[in-house]
Amino acid sequence: MDWDAIRRKYTEDAHSIDKARKIHAAVTEKVRRLEIPLADTPLSPRGVIAALPYDLLAEVLREVWTELMGGEPGVDLEKALRAFAADEPFPEEQHDALEELPVFLRPAVTGYLTRLREKNEGHQEAGTGTGSCPFCGTYPRMAFDSETSRELACLLCGKQWRFQRIGCPFCGNADHETLGYFDVEGVEGVRVQYCSECKHYLKVFDTRKRTVRDAETEDVLSLDLDTAAQEEGYL
Numbered sequence: 001m002d003w004d005a006i007r008r009k010y011t012e013d014a015h016s017i018d019k020a021r022k023i024h025a026a027v028t029e030k031v032r033r034l035e036i037p038l039a040d041t042p043l044s045p046r047g048v049i050a051a052l053p054y055d056l057l058a059e060v061l062r063e064v065w066t067e068l069m070g071g072e073p074g075v076d077l078e079k080a081l082r083a084f085a086a087d088e089p090f091p092e093e094q095h096d097a098l099e100e101l102p103v104f105l106r107p108a109v110t111g112y113l114t115r116l117r118e119k120n121e122g123h124q125e126a127g128t129g130t131g132s133c134p135f136c137g138t139y140p141r142m143a144f145d146s147e148t149s150r151e152l153a154c155l156l157c158g159k160q161w162r163f164q165r166i167g168c169p170f171c172g173n174a175d176h177e178t179l180g181y182f183d184v185e186g187v188e189g190v191r192v193q194y195c196s197e198c199k200h201y202l203k204v205f206d207t208r209k210r211t212v213r214d215a216e217t218e219d220v221l222s223l224d225l226d227t228a229a230q231e232e233g234y235l
């Protein structure tokens with residue numbers, strides 16, 4: 001994560017960014033110490049998210065939470081982690097009190113999954129052939145275009161893989177009549193690709209027009225596009 005770039009972009013949020021940076025570093029450091037298993041049968045992208053050691057990760061988060069926030073988190077961290085990893089909503093009554101919760105959850109899930117992928121790379125079933133992540137099955141939110149190709153990026157496990165340039169990774173639609181793009185003023189070298197068939201969108205970064213940092217950083221730097229896409233009714 002390029003925290004300095006994020007801080008430069010959102011100067012008015014400097015205080016919460018510094019806090020997020022601290023939490024991210026502490027969670028990442030503890031997750032790094034967890035032992036990562038080498039699977040004895042090839043991992044299937046369909047089962048990876050469900051099989052994460054949520055109890056262990058929750059324990060790690062509880063420790064960091066107590067250290068940094070003082071006191072107990074007051075939420076079921078294991079449940080919160082499961083909801084986050086599966087991209088499902090977390091119960092509302094727990095949500096309100098805890099603005100920081102996603103800041104804790106994200107590095108726990110991404111840190112573990114990235115290391116699991118690195119350790120088991122080459123020891124997994126072939127991908128589904130659709131647009132979902134060949135390692136963990138999550139749908140991508142971002143793509144990186146170069147002169148000759150497009151790569152999709154998974155924000156949970158860090159995997160990047162080739163995909164056709166004209167196509168929706170969510171539903172497979174490849175009809176240019178129902179796929180389109182728009183950009184947002186002030187954010188250079190990134191466009192939103194939207195699909196009128198399934199109503200999903202993808203942020204497409206043009207590596208010829210933009211100095212691209214890591215996917216996590218670019219995701220944060222381009223939040224204006226998410227807002228714009230969601231305002232247009234895309235998911």
Ligand SMILES: [Zn+2]
Binds near residue numbers: 134136158
């Ligand atoms: Zn993935």
Ligand SMILES: [Zn+2]
Binds near residue numbers: 171172195197
């Ligand atoms: Zn679609």
